[in-house]
Amino acid sequence: MSLEPFLLLAAALFSIGLFGVLTQQSVVMLMMGLELMLGGVIVGAAAVWRHVAPAVADGQVLVVLAVTVMAVEMAVGFAVVTALFRAREVDMTDMAAELKE
């Protein structure tokens, strides 16, 4: 197995996630797009570890980092949505933009 197919998969997942992040109005759906983008990052990091520098563990550390970012992103995201919903009864990005007014 060569490096390129894994990176192509990573690029595809990243682009789909980016589409979700750009289009979804709901904050929760936007977070699902972010998760998908990070899934692409994980595949890419693991593939580069395997095919470029398997002797050192730096690629693995990058995967650990991405997984942690996923957990943090989800926890903070849900807390923000909960706070937003309590304050304004909104759960959509377009409506949250009104907060600055």
Place this chain on the structure above:
Amino acid sequence: MAEAAPLWATLVLPLALAAAAVATAGFDAVLSASAERGPAAGPREAGLRALAPVREALRLLVQQPRRTTADDRLLGRLGVVLVPVAAVLAGAVLPWGFSAVSDPPVGIVWFNAMEVLAWAAVWLTGWGPNSALALIGGHRFLAQGLAYELPHMLAITTAALGAGSLRIGEVVAAQDGLWFVVWMPGAFAVYLSSALAMAFWGPFAHPVARDAAGGAAAELAGVDRLVFLGGRWLLLVVTAGFSVPLFLGGGNGPLLPGWAWTLLKTAAVLALLVAGRRALPVLRMERYMEVAWTVLVPVTLLQALVVAVVVLNG
């Protein structure tokens, strides 16, 4: 180190687990019947009582399936089927004597990951039928999962720490002399409670409790119900059986061969759980949550500290 089991073991594993589940359910039925109707008059009646789960299974096989309006059949079915599948996948790393169907280098993490699939399975089962009570049951299991998972992970990490390996074969090998239960009693007790919680059975049956008309299983009938509730017994057998390689020395023991010791120990743990559940009420999750996070997590952390100090000085 455990040797790999022959290929036929893969086919035998689900059958062996199912047989153990039927035996456990039969024992439970005997105890329930003697509590309700007095002790059995003779061995024949006791045998009939022990067959009650089998009769119930046959009845469910021919029962009419039930459908609710605007249900999500795909996800509901997926959840129902995922319960026994998760149990069997987790059982794949369960050593029988000294050989398991598979003994991956991260067997303990694998077991944990497969057992967590039950979270998704129970929630999906509750979500599927578009029924409020079923969804309440599914939500209850997620709350229960968040309560039991942290102490549970710390408990199994403690066993891995004692052996210095995530491979289950090496955990068993490390207990050649002294069983882990002797110097990890806290982790063992926490593991047993979370084993019950994982199988949402006994004192942790809140997700399928009677006060919610059966909770996640409220709308299940026929084969669906058989697969879901049968899968729950499988989960109980697998989680209880996993305490044997983790804490009770696996196949290690005098005189008898390894497989016999595994069988004996698993039966003893299951008998303890089945008999013990009669002494305990069903726990509400908001109560267990506080106990789990303020009592059990510190207990398991202290236990892990003790084990770490012993390992470093050993």
Place this chain on the structure above:
Amino acid sequence: MFDDVVFWALALPAVAAGVMVFRFDSMARATYALLTSLLCVGGEVLLLGLDYLGVVIVLMMTIEMAVMAVFMVMYMMNPAGLMPMTMVHNAKGAVVICAAVLAVLVAGILLAPWPARRGEPSADPTRDLGLSLMGPQMLTMMTLGLALVATIVATVVLATRRGRYDRYGDDVDARCADDPVRGGTGR
């Protein structure tokens, strides 16, 4: 050969499920489509020889998506997809942007002179990872730990409505916290 089959058997469902996340009307289905996609990602990581990280991804993503489904059902207007509605903005622009990003990435992947492999993977990559996180990468690990603690504090602050004055009275001197739900340690 076997690796190729496994790779495509995981890659195609990963991408298909990823697309379905934004096409399902039902929020529960969207969440579990995302879980399918991420489980396939975990499978690819296993295929790359990272046993520990692959299984951990399966474990974490299952928990994460199971919890996420609850929030999806709680906050979305149309949790079960029984009344189809679209909740997207600027779909056309996004398609153009994403196609451009994908094209650039693919061109980069195919045209870049990837360096030759240096070294061989060791017999136990999990051990390498542990030694690395507790050795040269200690700073990364400590930063992650601090970030997680900060996350726990921040999420509780953001999500809770009740502070200590609500729980212990105006002078913070009540003996028992006045919580709407009583806990299990004897209160």
